[in-house]
Amino acid sequence: MPILTVRHVTTYHYKQPVAFGEHRMMLRPRDDDDQIVLESELEISPTPSQIFWARDVFGNHVATARFAERASELRFKSTMRLRHTPTDFREADIEDFARSHPFAYSEKERSDLACFLTPLSQHPRLARWAAAFLREDGSADTHKLLVDMTQTINRTFKHVARHEKGVQDALQTLELASGSCRDLAMLMIAALRSLGFGARFVSGYLHLGDGEDDDGDVGGNTHAWIQAYIAGPGWVDFDPSSGMVGNRNLVRIAIVDEPREAIPLQGTSIGTASDHLAMKVAVKVAAAADAEAECSRVCMVAAG
Known part of the structure; x- marks a missing residue:
């Protein structure tokens, strides 16, 4: 600890x-x-x-x-x-009914999650990209889907330091295949919401070892990632910039619906x-x- x-x-x-x-x-x-x-x-x-x-x-x-x-x-x-306290995301922690996607949140959960379920994009290309993590019948193992999406963004998108204000549109990030940590976070949020997951933006700090920071800083930097709500463990941290699942090395300052609020x-x-x-x-x-x-x-x- x-x-x-x-x-x-x-x-x-x-x-x-x-x-x-x-x-x-x-x-x-x-x-x-x-x-x-x-x-x-x-x-x-x-x-x-x-x-x-x-x-x-x-x-x-x-x-x-x-x-x-x-x-x-x-x-x-x-x-x-x-x-x-570092925490992991284990399949065994997920409620039985939610281990396979799609699943339905309870009525109370849907009410509490309302602002985190609202779709960010209706564009077909984003929907197709998100659907690529599903089987042909539209189903998926919930744990595998979330881990695969996190690691795929890390592996196939270029993480860049972008100093301009604001956040790229998710479709723009998809087309460029690159973005800042906040851009990659919003892409993943948009994709998960299109699949029916509750997802929200997280802002805070990333703890780094010597030489781990692409921008040349040592010890840490400000950072952005996401949380998705899964029945059982509740809100779980996913960092598409690094491909890491769980809260290890992440310090939360703010959880919000939109980046401008953080x-x-x-x-x-x-x-x-x-x-x-x-x-x-x-x-x-x-x-x-x-x-x-x-x-x-x-x-x-x-x-x-």
């Missing part, structure tokens, strides 16, 4: 002191059964005149900051420690367009060797 530490720093630089409008932050990890937040600290410079914490309709932590000071630099530093940090500055010079983001995710090592560190500090 590893202990993960996440540090996320975003800094805005301006040519001259500017005023700031409200800034909305989604930086604190969710409190879920498989990840428990031990410590969470948010440092903002200049210091906000007001800061409010709330939960949105999906249970995500949202902070809103208001500012009275003008400054030529605005800096947000979020530091978190959490206990993370932007980590957004706000406004009041000045001229030329005042903005740069925005820099640095993310580091580190793991203690194991829970016992972390306990030893804490005990030593307390004894000292």
Whole structure:
């Protein structure tokens, strides 16, 4: 049961002191059964005149900051420690009636899942691509279908760093056979919803070992993946960018219906367009060797 530490720093630089409008932050990890937040600290410079914490309709932590000071630099530093429990997706955990697709969610499940069942695309090409994971009679083993789709996207689509705002349409991602992590996630969500699965977008952090990041960063980065709802285990994490199934190395910040609802940090500055010079983001995710090592560190500090 590893202990993960996440540090996320975003800094805005301006040519001259500017005023700031409200800034909305989604930086604190969710409190879920498989990840428990031990410590969470948010440092903002200049210091906000007001800061409010709330939960949105999906249970995500949202902070809103208001500012009275003008400054030529605005800096947000979020530091978190959490206990993370890796979980797998096993066929044996699926309810008997749901082990073969298609299956029907209960009436209550359909009501609760309504916004996560709404189709994202009616295009025949997307439907054909999703149907390729089914047998000729339209059936499939649920576990195999979900794992195969995750790993097929990883294997046949190019994962690229795309810095433009927004998300590609699922059909565009299919045609290009490439996309950012958020694009590949939305493709998989669109495909699963076309097959009748409840699926939702997840935003957070990916823990990486040295040299594992395609973008050259070491230790971790912001990331996006999906969850699908399966009777039995409930919401299960699938990362089409890496082909991984389960929550290993994934830290959830937000679960949402649409990616625009999970932007980590957004706000406004009041000045001229030329005042903005740069925005820099640095993310580091580190793991203690194991829970016992972390306990030893804490005990030593307390004894000292």
